[in-house]
Amino acid sequence: MKKNNYGLIMAGGIGSRFWPLSTSEKPKQFLDILGLGKSLLQMTFDRLSEIIPPENIYILTNSNYKDLVKTQLPSIDLEQIILEPQRKNTAPCIAYASMKIYSKNKDANLLIAPSDHLIVNDLAFNKNINLAFERALLGEIVTLGIKPSRPDTGYGYIEFDQKASSPYRKVIQFREKPNLEVAESFVQSGNFYWNAGIFIWKAQTIIDALKLYSPKLYSLFASIHYQSPNEKQEMENCFDQCQDISIDYAVMEQAKNVSIILADFDWSDLGTWGSVAEHIVGDNQNNATISGNVFSFNSSGNLVLLPKTKTAIVEGLNDYIIVDSEDKLLILTKKNEQELKKYLEKLNTKN
Numbered sequence: 001m002k003k004n005n006y007g008l009i010m011a012g013g014i015g016s017r018f019w020p021l022s023t024s025e026k027p028k029q030f031l032d033i034l035g036l037g038k039s040l041l042q043m044t045f046d047r048l049s050e051i052i053p054p055e056n057i058y059i060l061t062n063s064n065y066k067d068l069v070k071t072q073l074p075s076i077d078l079e080q081i082i083l084e085p086q087r088k089n090t091a092p093c094i095a096y097a098s099m100k101i102y103s104k105n106k107d108a109n110l111l112i113a114p115s116d117h118l119i120v121n122d123l124a125f126n127k128n129i130n131l132a133f134e135r136a137l138l139g140e141i142v143t144l145g146i147k148p149s150r151p152d153t154g155y156g157y158i159e160f161d162q163k164a165s166s167p168y169r170k171v172i173q174f175r176e177k178p179n180l181e182v183a184e185s186f187v188q189s190g191n192f193y194w195n196a197g198i199f200i201w202k203a204q205t206i207i208d209a210l211k212l213y214s215p216k217l218y219s220l221f222a223s224i225h226y227q228s229p230n231e232k233q234e235m236e237n238c239f240d241q242c243q244d245i246s247i248d249y250a251v252m253e254q255a256k257n258v259s260i261i262l263a264d265f266d267w268s269d270l271g272t273w274g275s276v277a278e279h280i281v282g283d284n285q286n287n288a289t290i291s292g293n294v295f296s297f298n299s300s301g302n303l304v305l306l307p308k309t310k311t312a313i314v315e316g317l318n319d320y321i322i323v324d325s326e327d328k329l330l331i332l333t334k335k336n337e338q339e340l341k342k343y344l345e346k347l348n349t350k351n
Contacts, residue, residue, distance in 0.1 A: 015027040
């Protein structure tokens with residue numbers, strides 16, 4: 001039943017690859033990266049609200065972002081904002097949220113969704129998620145896989161049984177981010193899809209999996225007295241003691257009861273400015289402007305984001321990323337975008 005379906009939106013990341021707009025004070029999930037009038041978090045909440053009762057959607061985020069979440073999603077109750085006292089990756093916060101919801105509803109089904117992904121076809125997404133909920137009722141851990149459009153080395157991959165003809169395929173194994181040669185072999189084989197980090201399971205199923213594959217993590221969060229006055233303090237103590245570990249390492253790569261649905265909607269994790277450029281309609285020279293008033297001459301393939309009130313002339317630049325904030329400016333070649341993190345480390349060292 002729909003009332004048993006819950007959404008957990010993961011919104012605790014920093015998003016450093018979207019510097020200078022994304023900062024630790026206001027990371028990318030709270031920004032209108034695409035210039036559509038809504039933040040990525042708001043778009044994700046609206047999408048999930050079509051298939052999950054809004055009161056059953058929880059935001060998992062860092063304690064520093066409580067006010068940002070409440071400002072952007074004013075309709076939700078404070079109880080729907082689950083605050084991590086420390087960044088310990090995805091497994092601890094999923095363990096805590098799953099057990100918290102299970103303490104309220106033993107029949108709960110959970111959808112785990114990142115807050116900062118772009119999904120173009122909501123109808124196809126809804127169809128895939130409803131199929132996943134049906135499969136999850138059988139005690140399966142379900143994930144959505146994205147057909148790779150290129151041999152990308154920035155994504156993890158999921159290998160699945162290619163012989164099955166049902167909507168659900170048996171997962172053979174999860175593979176970490178490969179080098180280019182391995183990624184090319186994955187794409188050629190046809191039975192490797194990108195890992196989108198979207199998971200569906202019964203609360204009972206993930207709790208059982210944590211107990212089996214990550215017993216220390218399970219024991220910590222199972223010791224909390226949920227719905228009691230001591231819950232918050234006990235949760236904070238658990239985060240002090242728990243391992244920094246992803247749900248992929250803690251459960252997914254070890255579990256045997258994992259199915260994949262081959263998603264049929266357009267998807268992007270919007271991991272870099274370059275990935276954003278792929279979703280912005282450019283001019284006849286493929287220059288994409290997100291905001292601002294930009295005049296381009298003898299230039300092509302650029303992505304430009306300026307304050308809405310600013311006008312700029314861009315001349316003689318090809319395949320650049322230009323992002324202007326109130327006090328910071330980024331001018332970076334697209335081909336070197338993966339170097340941004342390294343550049344920021346040097347910048348922070350000097351400051």
